[in-house]
Structures are given as C-alpha cells and as structure tokens.
Amino acid sequence: MMPDRIVIVGAGQAGLQAAVSLREVGHSGPITLIGDEPGLPYQRPPLSKAFLLGKIPASGLDLRSPDFLAAQRIDLAGADPALVLDRAGKTVRLASGRELAYDHLVLATGARRRELAASGSNLPGIHYLRSRADAEALKARLGGAERAVVVGAGFIGLEFAAVAADLGFACTVVEAAPVLLGRAVSRATADHVRAMHEARGTRFLFGEGVARFEAGADGRVAKAVTSSGDALEADLVLVGVGVIANDGLAAESGLATDGGIVVDRRLRTSDPDISAIGDCAVAPHPQSERPLRIESVQNAIDQGRHLARVLAGADEAYAALPWFWSDQGGIKLQIAGLIHGHDRTVLRGDPQSGRFSVFCYRGTRLLGVESVNRPADHMAARRFVGTSLAPVFAEASDESLDLKRFLPAA
Ligand SMILES: Cc1cc2nc3c(=O)[nH]c(=O)nc-3n(C[C@H](O)[C@H](O)[C@H](O)COP(=O)(O)OP(=O)(O)OC[C@H]3O[C@@H](n4cnc5c(N)ncnc54)[C@H](O)[C@@H]3O)c2cc1C
The missing domain is CATH 3.30.390.30 (FAD/NAD-linked reductase, C-terminal dimerisation domain)
Structure with a gap:
C-alpha cells in the first residue's frame, strides 16, 4: 500500500521531481517539500552558464511556479532546514521548531561545496558556485573583474573559465591533476576541451594547488600563491573543487552512509520507511561494479521518478542510463x-x-x-x-x- 504522508527533505531537482512524480502515479496523500534555501526550487546548470552571462534572469531558473505547486498540493516549506530526524517517532523537526510526521521520508538533500583549507580562503573576492545565492554574488563581481584565478579544472571551473573568456577577462586555471576533467572524460575529449580553452586565452597550471591567498590594500583577494610559489594576480577567484554529499541528517539518525546516503536498488536506505535520491544518494547501478553517487540532473530526475513508481508498488531496480552535459565556449x-x-x-x-x-x-x-x-x-x-x-x-x-x-x- 502506498504510504500516506510523504515528507521530502531537500527542495532541489530530485526532491521536486519526486513530489511531481508521486502525483503522476496517483498519490493523493499530503506531500511536504522541505527546503533550506529561500524561493522556489530552481535548476542549477544555468548558474555556471546562461545566468552568469546575463542570458537568463534569476526568475528563469525556477523549476515550477507557485500555482503549479498549489494545484498539485505540494506544500513547500522553504528556508526552514530539517535539523533532527527521529526515526522511532517517524518525525522530522525543522529549524523553525515545526515538527512533521511522515509515513515515508525522502532524503533529497543534495551536496554542498567542498571548501579550500588554504590560508586566506575567506578573503572577499573568493567565490564558490553551488547555489543561486552563490551565483548572484559571483555575477555581481564580473563587471569589474580583470584577472580571475579558477581553482579546479572540473566542469564548474571550466564552465566559469569559458564565461570569463566570453566576458573578456583573463583567467588562469590551477589544477592539481595532470589533466582537466581527469576522472570524467577520455583523454581525447580532455585534450580537445583544453585546446579550445587555450585558444580562447585561458591559461592552465596543471599539477599545482593554491598554497595561500593574499589580500591587497583594500582587503580583497589580490594574489593566489601556488604550491610551487608562483604568485598569480587575481581580483576574482572561483573555487570549484567538488562537492560533499549532505548526509549528516541521515548519519546522525543512524542510517548507513558511505560518502553519501547508502540505498538499495529500489532507493531505500537502511530504514525501509526512508529513501534517498539525487546527489546525496549512493546507489547500486547495473553498469557499475560498485555503488555510485552521481551528480547530474538526469540522475536527480530519473531517481525521483523511479522512487515514485516504487512507492506506488512497482518492484523495479533503478537502472536508468546515466547521461550528462556541459556547455563550454x-x-x-x-x-x-x-x-x-x-x-x-x-x-x-x-x-x-x-x-x-x-x-x-x-x-x-x-x-x-x-x-x-x-x-x-x-x-x-x-x-x-x-x-x-x-x-x-x-x-x-x-x-x-x-x-x-x-x-x-x-
Ligand atoms: C553550477 C552548477 C552547474 C551544473 N551543471 C550541470 C550540467 O550542466 N549538467 C548536469 O547534468 N548537472 C549539472 N549540475 C549538477 C546538478 O545541478 C545536480 O546534480 C542536481 O541539482 C542534483 O539535484 P539534487 O536535488 O540531488 O540536489 P540539489 O540540487 O543540491 O538540491 C538539494 C537541496 O536540498 C537542500 N537541503 C540540504 N539539506 C537540507 C536540510 N537538512 N533541510 C532542507 N533542505 C536541505 C539543499 O540546500 C538543496 O537546496 C550542476 C550543478 C551546479 C552547482
């Protein structure tokens, strides 16, 4: 039988998709979507692409309108993070003190930026790019930028480097590995992507980290000093060194975690009344020998859809083919x-x-x-x-x- 009260923690791509798909499979009970960010659920991919370039406004990021959520009876509790999960009592307590009882709980808490430990990492002018607020803060600095340093040649760092070239300011990418996108693409593709960026003026320093940042007279970041001692002038720094799964709520309540929330092929955690989906979940996949935590829109959407079918009674293993895209220059x-x-x-x-x-x-x-x-x-x-x-x-x-x-x- 389908659980009645469904509470979803995390109002991102996966959490919203689960709510929408639950209605599509005929769930009629209450659905509450708990978020810790202000505003409506939004899409992240444009944050490092069209949004930074000013091609779409912040409102263009929203995934669904308030009218849609109301019509679907999806109750959005925004900017009110879930702080405590009581599995015995089957309740979640939010920062506001509100307590929500669930018959099934979905953890769709996503991932947060990995921060640099180098000294000076908190100086003004050093940015990360995970949330809409991060992107708004970064975008506000682009106008005056002349020299950017990007830490990390992953997708976010490279998409930002492409934006920097489009906007006409110089950009140096510092990467610890010997190649860009090291774990994610073949050598042939990596070489092509690198050549494209270099042809547009981006400089790469491979096999290098940032040892420290130094401030200028105005207190803002002015230099990034690499591990081999090069001082790179910078009035803007973008750090893109990966993310960490938000699995704290799960771990504190005793659920199995291993670099993310561990789920089975039906996306159930070690507690059958709790599932996990999207960037926060480590799930088995028929194409992989080991369970995987995948960070992509496809995975968030397909796991949200799959979970709805499972909760409606389908006995299916999650097996959607992973796919991904990145737009760069x-x-x-x-x-x-x-x-x-x-x-x-x-x-x-x-x-x-x-x-x-x-x-x-x-x-x-x-x-x-x-x-x-x-x-x-x-x-x-x-x-x-x-x-x-x-x-x-x-x-x-x-x-x-x-x-x-x-x-x-x-
Ligand atoms: C800049 C950027 C560009 C990207 N570009 C691409 C791309 O081109 N292609 C692609 O496929 N993917 C891309 N991605 C990745 C993609 O956006 C993510 O994989 C996707 O958003 C994952 O969805 P999610 O719902 O699992 O997590 P999220 O989108 O992170 O949503 C989780 C939400 O839960 C909230 N939350 C966490 N803990 C709590 C709590 N205790 N209580 C309440 N709320 C909580 C989080 O703050 C967040 O709002 C990009 C990501 C970024 C940041």
Whole structure:
C-alpha cells in the first residue's frame, strides 16, 4: 500500500521531481517539500552558464511556479532546514521548531561545496558556485573583474573559465591533476576541451594547488600563491573543487552512509520507511561494479521518478542510463553511460572539425559515448549504451555505418 504522508527533505531537482512524480502515479496523500534555501526550487546548470552571462534572469531558473505547486498540493516549506530526524517517532523537526510526521521520508538533500583549507580562503573576492545565492554574488563581481584565478579544472571551473573568456577577462586555471576533467572524460575529449580553452586565452597550471591567498590594500583577494610559489594576480577567484554529499541528517539518525546516503536498488536506505535520491544518494547501478553517487540532473530526475513508481508498488531496480552535459565556449559536451575504467576508444568524426564522438570500451563492452557538438550521436548512444544492441569495437570504427542501425526497433 502506498504510504500516506510523504515528507521530502531537500527542495532541489530530485526532491521536486519526486513530489511531481508521486502525483503522476496517483498519490493523493499530503506531500511536504522541505527546503533550506529561500524561493522556489530552481535548476542549477544555468548558474555556471546562461545566468552568469546575463542570458537568463534569476526568475528563469525556477523549476515550477507557485500555482503549479498549489494545484498539485505540494506544500513547500522553504528556508526552514530539517535539523533532527527521529526515526522511532517517524518525525522530522525543522529549524523553525515545526515538527512533521511522515509515513515515508525522502532524503533529497543534495551536496554542498567542498571548501579550500588554504590560508586566506575567506578573503572577499573568493567565490564558490553551488547555489543561486552563490551565483548572484559571483555575477555581481564580473563587471569589474580583470584577472580571475579558477581553482579546479572540473566542469564548474571550466564552465566559469569559458564565461570569463566570453566576458573578456583573463583567467588562469590551477589544477592539481595532470589533466582537466581527469576522472570524467577520455583523454581525447580532455585534450580537445583544453585546446579550445587555450585558444580562447585561458591559461592552465596543471599539477599545482593554491598554497595561500593574499589580500591587497583594500582587503580583497589580490594574489593566489601556488604550491610551487608562483604568485598569480587575481581580483576574482572561483573555487570549484567538488562537492560533499549532505548526509549528516541521515548519519546522525543512524542510517548507513558511505560518502553519501547508502540505498538499495529500489532507493531505500537502511530504514525501509526512508529513501534517498539525487546527489546525496549512493546507489547500486547495473553498469557499475560498485555503488555510485552521481551528480547530474538526469540522475536527480530519473531517481525521483523511479522512487515514485516504487512507492506506488512497482518492484523495479533503478537502472536508468546515466547521461550528462556541459556547455563550454561553443563546445556542447554530452556523455552517455559511465566511461570510467575504459581501456580503449574509437574516435568517430574529426576533432579538427570541432564535431566528434569518442566511444569508450572496456574490452568488448561499450561503457559510454562522449559527443562534442554531435547531439545526434549522443541521442543514439542513450538508446544503445548498456544494451546488447551497442556497436562492437570494429563496428564503431567504421564511419560508414549509420548509428541508427544500432537503435532498438521503435
Ligand atoms: C553550477 C552548477 C552547474 C551544473 N551543471 C550541470 C550540467 O550542466 N549538467 C548536469 O547534468 N548537472 C549539472 N549540475 C549538477 C546538478 O545541478 C545536480 O546534480 C542536481 O541539482 C542534483 O539535484 P539534487 O536535488 O540531488 O540536489 P540539489 O540540487 O543540491 O538540491 C538539494 C537541496 O536540498 C537542500 N537541503 C540540504 N539539506 C537540507 C536540510 N537538512 N533541510 C532542507 N533542505 C536541505 C539543499 O540546500 C538543496 O537546496 C550542476 C550543478 C551546479 C552547482
């Protein structure tokens, strides 16, 4: 039987999706969505892209309108974080003192920015980019910026570097690893992305960290000193060194955590009355030998949908194919599947043309496909990666073979 009162902690992409999907599968009981940020649930991807460039206003980030939430009877308790989870009493206490009883609890608490420990990391002018408030604060500084330092050549740092180049200020990216996007993409794609950024004026320092920040006479950040002693002038610093799952509420109440909230294939935590979804959840996946915590819009949405079906009685394991995108300086990078651990690749298309895909195999198994400005390849890959229809290595190498032939019959 479907639980009656459903409380969702975390009013982000995953939490909102779970609420919407619960209504779609016919849940009629109360749904309360608890958030710790002001305003409506919003999408994060534009924060490092269109929003910073002034192409969309803050209101354009909202995922759903107040009228929609009211019509769906989704009760949004915003800016009132859940502080205490009492599993025995099946209640959640919020910062305001409000106590909510649940029949099923969904933890969709997302992740928070990882902060730098280097001395001077709290100086004005040093920014992070996770929330709408972070993006608004950063955007307000862009007008006067002349020299930026980015710490971390991950997706957020690189998207910011692309924005800096668009807006015409100099940018140096400091990265501890020897390559950019080290764990996330193949070497061929990493090299292409790097060349694009360098052609637009971005400078990279690989194998380097920031040892300390120094302030100028006005008290704002003026220099980032690297681990090898280079002093980089900077009037703006963006730190993008990853995130940490928000699993404190779960851990304090005794739920299993391991770099995130541990769930089973139906997205249940170690307490059957509590599930976890999105960036905060570590879940098994048929394409991975180890449970995974995936940070993507696709994962947040698909897990939200899946959980609603499970709560409505479906006995299905979560198995949606992971996919991801990143927009950087004219490059639309799209990834279908989990390419980590690939040992050989096939290139389709010519990187010189700016449009190509990299098919990533482990042995004979296609793990995933990265596409640079080849959206049709990406859409096809989303349908065949992880299935028996996927092209074998030799087939992928044959450019004359149309990828449509590997799609499932309509
Ligand atoms: C700048 C940026 C750009 C991105 N670009 C892309 C992209 O191009 N493509 C892509 O696929 N993904 C992208 N992502 C990742 C994507 O946005 C996330 O994977 C997605 O938002 C995860 O959704 P979520 O609901 O799990 O977590 P979140 O969106 O983090 O939402 C969780 C919410 O829960 C709140 N919360 C936490 N604890 C509590 C509590 N105790 N009580 C109440 N509320 C709480 C958090 O503050 C937050 O508001 C980007 C992320 C960022 C930050």
